[in-house]
Amino acid sequence: MERDMTPSEDFVVTDRGGIVENSHRVHAAVVDAKGRLLYTLGNPARLTLARSAAKPAQALAILETEGFAGYGFDDADIALMCASHSSEERHIARTRTMLSKVKAEEADLRCGGHPSLSETVNRSWIRQDFIPTAVCSNCSGKHVGMLAGARAIGAGMEGYHLPDHPMQETVKRTVAELCDLDAREVEWGIDGCNLPTPAFPLDRLARIYAKLAAAADGDDAGDRPSTRGPALARIFHAMAGHPDMVAGEGRYCTLLMCAFDGALIGKLGADASYAIGVRASDATRRLGTDGALGISVKIEDGNLEILYAVVTELLERLGIGSPDIRSQLAPFHHPQRVNTMGVTTGGVFFPFKLRGSKPDGDDPHPAA
């Protein structure tokens, strides 16, 4: 690529034969567990619908309900509560088991079926003329969790998904607290799965994940209420320990967490948001924090292929993980853009520059 690939600032660019094909605006924030901005890209304060990247925060509200322990959920169940899974047989089977732990039935779920996020699963469904139902929803774990929470707080399961149900009021409070925002500062839309989904400045999403990682380090990061550390840590360990439950075969979140083997958690949100929580390490210390850090990303136009490429590029720029670890994500970092005859037609480029919060803090590892 010898051509000047402008627009460069805060953009990812794809080319065909050296000619710019598309460009995609990127926003990102890198923060510590207190929310201090370490690096930014685009607008780190962009009001962003976190979608499924908010699931660990929604799960926290469930874990904190009195009586939650009584259901006997294990860590893989909690991972499924935080998942956008591929509707593989293991995910559907676990959903059914979780329903039985809540003494609920599929008919109690207020999500609907949809094509799987996995092409392999879809092909198999089409071959079998299978019509996916609520237990197949990629958000089924979150929905069973909400049923459990609703029952645990004595509010009843009916209407558990509605914004004014006591369980959703509990979720709203918890999400706002985790963001260090007043509940009125968090806005809510309706998600694809029919539950309320929050919107807040993008850096607050990074802060949530920094807190999850800090809790896994046994560091309460000054969070209030400080008693929530164990629940945050349990969510981190559940996701990091069961990456196959969080997404599925060949999916980015699963491969990322497998590659990093407990050092971080990562979660996709629809329309191209992403969040990562990284436990304290030499890498986070080099980046300016003694503790954990969080990364959040939003592609302005919602493109998922570009999202995965950017997240992987940011891990490289920030020096998180070894080259060997990151190389496991190479197909997402530099997606092969070959045509129907196998000829390479172009690539994905990252002309953007991370901005550091300190005068000399720009781009710890700029692109070559």
Place this chain on the structure above:
Amino acid sequence: MERDMTPSEDFVVTDRGGIVENSHRVHAAVVDAKGRLLYTLGNPARLTLARSAAKPAQALAILETEGFAGYGFDDADIALMCASHSSEERHIARTRTMLSKVKAEEADLRCGGHPSLSETVNRSWIRQDFIPTAVCSNCSGKHVGMLAGARAIGAGMEGYHLPDHPMQETVKRTVAELCDLDAREVEWGIDGCNLPTPAFPLDRLARIYAKLAAAADGDDAGDRPSTRGPALARIFHAMAGHPDMVAGEGRYCTLLMCAFDGALIGKLGADASYAIGVRASDATRRLGTDGALGISVKIEDGNLEILYAVVTELLERLGIGSPDIRSQLAPFHHPQRVNTMGVTTGGVFFPFKLRGSKPDGDDPHPAA
């Protein structure tokens, strides 16, 4: 939507519960057949890979080869040369018939199979374990046309798809002439189907389509060589008369041309470019031209759902066609954004403003 949906300038915005979810930068040009800019949006000079929107220009090079008439191609064949078809049985069958007219075989094609652009076709292929081959390529008609052209100019079919093959040299000259550019001013990449694909300023794509429509009106628009009017007119009439060949069941190009019943042609390019040629009418006169006009659009990030919405919005803003005609495209104009339980979660909004070339020429019909 009461919220201020900034960024508004040159952007399309989607929302969820009144919160901006994604935004998409839009470029557009509206020109007459001499290339005079009537209206613009974003950057009308954006260097744009026209992809399959360039097919009518590539087809012109084929139609102008000496001996082309000898193959006995009919108008539906020519429509298929300009198509990004859905690989329906009628498209594959016509591809095979066209191959026999050229005395060529599927093995001579240098495109590859790929999943159909139609989900219905894909599901049927999956059920039958069908592996698509070259005749199923959405560009199969263009490829057979190139075989015909290569043979017609006596260059042989071998390597017909390579940039330095005499047929592709012919295509390069023709495309540049049609754009009123020097051949060196048009850049070329390799397309998904393995043929060279041109890049030029976006308004030149609109100019090509204005010329196609002008030719259908019997107006040579001062084009050089002026002898190409009949071939341009034949391409226009072939596409307008066979919209089912240009795309397929339920596809935008097909529905658009069916709705407008000969008054215009429209063609998609991959990564969200689009071009329309509109024959002279009261509507084009109101917009400031005595003759035909052309419209070209590119979504900066390549999003097709947004592209179709924008193209339909532009037709409404420009007052092209009656409300009854345009209403046939309503599902593309205002795509239903409902979740897996059928609840509406948001919409697509067009806060942009068309800029006119005359001082009082802005937005003939601004959005309400």
